[in-house]
Amino acid sequence: MRPSTIRFALLAAALAAGLATAADDKEHKNYSFSPSHFEAQREAIIKGMRGKTYRELSDEDRDTVLAALDRMAGHLEGVSQLEELDKRVQTTLFNDQELVNNLLTQAAADSRLICRRETFVGSHRSTNVCLTVLERKRLREAAQAQMYSMQGSGYLPPEQSDVNPRPIRQRPIP
Incomplete structure (x- = not known):
C-alpha cells in the first residue's frame, strides 16, 4: 500500500469513529460519521445544547461548536461520500469533528x-x-x-x- 492510501484509510477510519451528538436530553452519544446523516446529527447536537445534556457548555464553547458545525455543513454540501472531497478538506473536517467531540464530551461530563x-x-x-x-x-x-x-x-x-x-x-x- 502507498503511504497516501494508508493516510486516507486512517482518516476515513477516524471520521467513522463518530461525531459526538445527543439524540435526546438524557445522554451524550457518539454516532458514526457520514455525510448523508450529518444534518440529523447536527440537529441532535443543537437540541442537546438547548437541553440538559450540555447545560454546562460555556457560551464561548457553544459558539465554537456551532461555528465548527457550520464549517462542516459547508464542506459537506452536495457530498454523498468522503472520498469525493479533497484531502485538505477531509483533514479540516476531521479537525472540526475532533473539536466538537472534545468540547461536547467535557460538557456532558460536567453536566452530569x-x-x-x-x-x-x-x-x-x-x-x-x-x-x-x-x-x-x-x-x-x-x-x-x-x-x-x-x-x-x-x-x-x-x-x-x-x-x-x-x-x-x-x-x-x-
Missing part, C-alpha cells in the same frame, strides 16, 4: 447530575441535594476562596503550613 442526601446545620432531617458536577466544583472553589480570604483578614488563625515555624530546641535535663 449527582444527587446526595445531606443534613443541614441545625436540622436532623436529611434532604436530597442534586447539583451538576461543575456546580459542585464551583461551590467547592467558592468555599475555599472564602476560607482563604477569612484567614487573611484575621478571622481565622493562619494554617501551620503558611507559617515558617522555628524548630524548638530542647534543653538537656540536668
Whole structure:
C-alpha cells in the first residue's frame, strides 16, 4: 500500500469513529460519521445544547461548536461520500469533528447530575441535594476562596503550613 492510501484509510477510519451528538436530553452519544446523516446529527447536537445534556457548555464553547458545525455543513454540501472531497478538506473536517467531540464530551461530563442526601446545620432531617458536577466544583472553589480570604483578614488563625515555624530546641535535663 502507498503511504497516501494508508493516510486516507486512517482518516476515513477516524471520521467513522463518530461525531459526538445527543439524540435526546438524557445522554451524550457518539454516532458514526457520514455525510448523508450529518444534518440529523447536527440537529441532535443543537437540541442537546438547548437541553440538559450540555447545560454546562460555556457560551464561548457553544459558539465554537456551532461555528465548527457550520464549517462542516459547508464542506459537506452536495457530498454523498468522503472520498469525493479533497484531502485538505477531509483533514479540516476531521479537525472540526475532533473539536466538537472534545468540547461536547467535557460538557456532558460536567453536566452530569449527582444527587446526595445531606443534613443541614441545625436540622436532623436529611434532604436530597442534586447539583451538576461543575456546580459542585464551583461551590467547592467558592468555599475555599472564602476560607482563604477569612484567614487573611484575621478571622481565622493562619494554617501551620503558611507559617515558617522555628524548630524548638530542647534543653538537656540536668
